[in-house]
Amino acid sequence: MKTKRHGAVAGLIAAGALLLTACGSDNNAPAGGSTTSGNASGVAVECGGKSKLNAEGSSAQKNAIDTFVQAYQQKCAGSDLAYNASGSGAGVKNFLAGQVDFGGSDSPLSESKGEVAKAAERCKGNPAWNLPLVFGxxxxxxxxxxxxxxxxxxxxxxxxxxxxxxxxxxxxxxxxxxxxxxxxxxxxxxxxxxxxxxxxxxxxxxxxxxxxxxxxxxxxxxxxxxxxxxxxxxxxxxxxxxxxxxxxxxxxxxxxxxxxxxxxxxxxxxxxxxxxxxVGKAIDGATIKGTGNDLVLDLNSIYGTTTAGAYPLLLATYEIVCSAGYDADTAKAVKAFLTVAATDGQAGLKEAGYAPLPKAFQDKLLTAIKAIA
Missing domain, CATH: 3.40.190.10 (Periplasmic binding protein-like II)
Structure with a gap:
């Protein structure tokens, strides 16, 4: 995934498209306010809560995150997210330490490295979920x-x-x-x-x-x-x-x-x-080996696919979030950002070198995002 040159262009493309779809919207809440609006996928976005989220991690998804931020700012007036593309290791480390609201990683949390247990501690006794939001x-x-x-x-x-x-x-x-x-x-x-x-x-x-x-x-x-x-x-x-x-x-x-x-x-x-x-066929055919809303992928189900018409060579990156344990303002903003990213934020991904989510997989993500408490 391209990490340097197309971010600004893709962001502008996505923003332009979103301006067209947002015409007539009543989403004009001030910073820190709360409003509910629909989007191109017909999914309600509950804006509000924390006005500026912080996230860190995978550089492979940086331009996708930039595109999502543009869409988030358009959908939820006064809301923002700062993303530090410091690498997956730093993203996981700082999420576990409670320094960022969610982490971006090229791989899910590792149980053998103790990351799953540390994430539950960070999330006040609740499990963290690995949500594969960006495919390249x-x-x-x-x-x-x-x-x-x-x-x-x-x-x-x-x-x-x-x-x-x-x-x-x-x-x-x-x-x-x-x-x-x-x-x-x-x-x-x-x-x-x-x-x-x-x-x-x-x-x-x-x-x-x-x-x-x-x-x-x-x-x-x-x-x-x-x-x-x-x-x-x-x-x-x-x-x-x-x-x-x-x-x-x-x-x-x-x-x-x-x-x-x-x-x-x-x-x-x-x-x-x-x-x-x-690429969409390959994503649709991916097997989830995580349980419930922890959407850890079985990469062999993609790489070893024999499905006709499926392109098997993909890189998936995760957003690592608390299933529960955030304060109310943070939870609301995290859910709003991820909902926008999984819907309207998909508009600019192709220009940035990523694969938009197919509908069936998008639905799985939205179910998990909605369940964050």
């Missing part, structure tokens, strides 16, 4: 002169990124691409040299989808043992854009900005292009 598609982006339509499977992708498949005309790639003319050219892997949630999710995808071809492990450090490392998403995308025969994994917006070709992925039901519809 990850592209397998490449530059190969004369080839702009390419299909890969999880297995072949794993073999490319661990160096088993070394040439673009390797029989394993040719078998997936019919009559396409593939050059006898070296594959040049470019990977993230810095620790990255994108790397972690990509390696989890390879582990789940490669039929055992990926044995290198997982984590935020690339473990494929092949290629050249570059820092940040911008670095890998720019490098691939300047090298014929190069390939990387990168958030969609960076691939688009650098004019990279994007591989289709065949999960067993035919080649699937990366688009809103295919």
């Amino acid at each position: 598609p990850v592209a397998i982006g490449y530059k190969l002169d004369g080839v702009t339509d390419l299909t890969l499977t999880g297995e072949v992708a794993a073999k490319i990124f661990n160096g088993t498949v070394k040439k673009w005309n390797d029989p394993a790639i040719k078998a997936l691409n019919g009559s396409a003319t593939l050059p006898d050219k070296d594959i040049k892997v470019v990977y993230r040299s810095d620790e990255s949630g994108t790397t972690d999710n990509f390696q989890l995808y390879l582990k789940a989808a490669s039929k055992g071809a990926w044995t290198q492990g997982e984590g935020k450090t690339f473990k494929g043992g092949v290629g050249e490392g570059k820092e940040k998403s911008a670095g890998v995308a720019q490098a691939v854009g300047s090298i014929d025969g190069a390939v990387t994994y990168v958030e969609l917006s960076f691939a688009q900005e650098n004019k990279l070709s994007i591989a289709k992925i065949d999960t067993g039901s035919g080649a699937v292009a990366l688009n809103d519809e295919s």
Whole structure:
């Protein structure tokens, strides 16, 4: 997910759209006031409570949060949220310490690290919920002169990124691409040299989808043992854009900005292009392994999907909130912000490189948000 350049633009786009939908609204409460209004999804928003929320965490969702804030300010006059994109670790740490109203994280709270218990203590004896609010598609982006339509499977992708498949005309790639003319050219892997949630999710995808071809492990450090490392998403995308025969994994917006070709992925039901519809199908098919309104995802249900038309390579980020235990003003504002984010706030996400929520998943989130006490 793009974290630097599209935030302001996406925010303006979202704000412009929201201005149109808000015409005639009676939502003109002063700061700290309370009003109820509908939104584009027909869901009531109970504005009011704490006038300025504080949140911190994942940089991967920063531009999405910026878009949500624009929508929140428009929907609930006088309300605001400050988000510090300090990284998932800091977001969880400061949420547990009660320093922020909610945390943003690329992964849910860890029971083995004691985070679940500490969150219950922070929430005055109530459990914290992990709400997956922001999804960003990850592209397998490449530059190969004369080839702009390419299909890969999880297995072949794993073999490319661990160096088993070394040439673009390797029989394993040719078998997936019919009559396409593939050059006898070296594959040049470019990977993230810095620790990255994108790397972690990509390696989890390879582990789940490669039929055992990926044995290198997982984590935020690339473990494929092949290629050249570059820092940040911008670095890998720019490098691939300047090298014929190069390939990387990168958030969609960076691939688009650098004019990279994007591989289709065949999960067993035919080649699937990366688009809103295919990403939505993958999100819709996600299994929740958390209980009740704790919406922790089973990522294998996304990464290992065989659903026709579903694009499986996504990064999900969570908002970590108290299910109860806030003071009344904070609870009201948290619920208002999250409700706007899950509804009107979706309008500007595509321009910022994220995936808008499909209706069925949106409903699950709204049910959980409404239950915050």
